């Protein structure tokens with residue numbers, strides 16, 4: 001009882017900090033696994049293989065994994081490169097392994113002191129982001145950058161704000177061993193901790209044919225779960241497939257987004273309104289890479305991929321993932337549009353698409369109505385089924 005109360009206070013403390021957006025150390029790393037909740041596995045056998053799209057058809061997640069593994073499908077120009085890790089992920093994918101990945105994603109035991117799970121910084125209702133400009137890790141310290149929303153990660157070859165992860169497999173364990181995010185210290189520690197629970201044995205058995213917990217299986221299961229996070233059922237997707245219609249305001253915003261004057265589409269391109277690192281393929285501007293400097297500042301303290309270039313983020317579910325930019329500097333979409341409208345700074349590496357004919361930062365000078373229209377269009381990228389889909393929800397919540 002005493003331990004339970006103590007844990008309650010510590011957890012309430014952490015939540016409080018998260019909500020207030022403050023930096024502090026909770027000062028206690030002794031919370032033990034035994035007082036944590038177990039996942040609710042009743043009815044947890046979902047269909048992770050198929051994902052609904054705006055046309056009413058289903059995409060097959062295994063196919064997406066295979067495309068990624070051979071880097072010649074969906075959004076990727078044919079480079080001839082093969083990704084052996086992703087091939088293994090494609091070959092081992094099953095509903096059972098994605099289900100295991102879901103439990104791991106939400107299990108606080110994945111952090112050194114049982115206080116933080118992937119889901120602590122990636123909330124489904126917020127398009128798998130959080131409300132903070134920077135997030136709080138297992139020891140109360142803050143991350144260097146804004147938590148990113150998660151959607152269609154299997155289609156990217158440039159994950160994270162600086163594009164440092166080339167696939168979900170490459171990304172899957174980085175947060176777990178990150179000294180700010182989850183702080184796990186060794187493979188052995190992770191494996192022992194998970195094996196000590198009364199539920200992982202059966203879940204690993206079901207997913208991979210043996211009870212044994214290994215780093216590799218954990219990585220694969222997380223990859224399977226996040227790769228199943230397919231969001232392709234927004235109003236914009238439905239309009240594209242002829243099953244819904246824009247309002248006049250949304251249409252005006254869409255036209256502006258795709259106009260040469262605003263030029264948003266040059267970078268926020270393709271199905272995810274983003275861009276992979278290799279230009280070409282499905283994307284509109286052949287010269288655009290997956291990162292750009294958009295002139296947020298005249299000098300950058302965080303240079304991202306170099307020269308102040310950051311990943312061109314997906315705009316799917318953008319309405320839900322405030323605050324915005326790599327450092328969470330803008331609280332609203334309104335503030336983001338103001339930046340493009342009149343706030344772009346002259347930086348030696350400012351992207352050419354954001355300069356005028358004289359090489360000066362572009363001034364788009366949107367009217368109030370144009371701003372509202374752009375925001376109305378951006379809101380059509382919200383996928384309500386994605387954020388309410390039980391297969392992505394937190395199994396520890398009740």
Ligand code: HEC
Nearest residue numbers: 117118121135136137143145146147148159160161175181
């Ligand atoms: C303490 C908060 C925190 C935790 C815990 C956390 N993340 Fe993140 N996540 C972030 C931040 C911050 C970023 C951006 C980091 C950067 O760019 O350097 C990010 C980025 C990502 C991205 C990149 C999305 C994109 O489109 O590029 C994915 C995917 C992701 N996290 C998945 C996970 C998974 C899986 C876990 C658990 C194994 C996890 N995260 C744990 C905060 C967190």
Ligand code: HEC
Nearest residue numbers: 262263264267292310311312313324325326336340351353
């Ligand atoms: C030159 C390429 C480029 C162009 C053109 C561009 N963007 Fe961006 N956009 C980016 C990059 C890169 C970021 C992230 C910058 C950062 O965090 O440092 C971004 C960030 C954003 C974000 C915040 C995303 C998030 O998750 O925080 C929104 C919203 C956005 N852009 C909308 C637009 C709109 C609307 C337009 C047109 C008026 C536009 N962008 C034009 C490259 C571009």
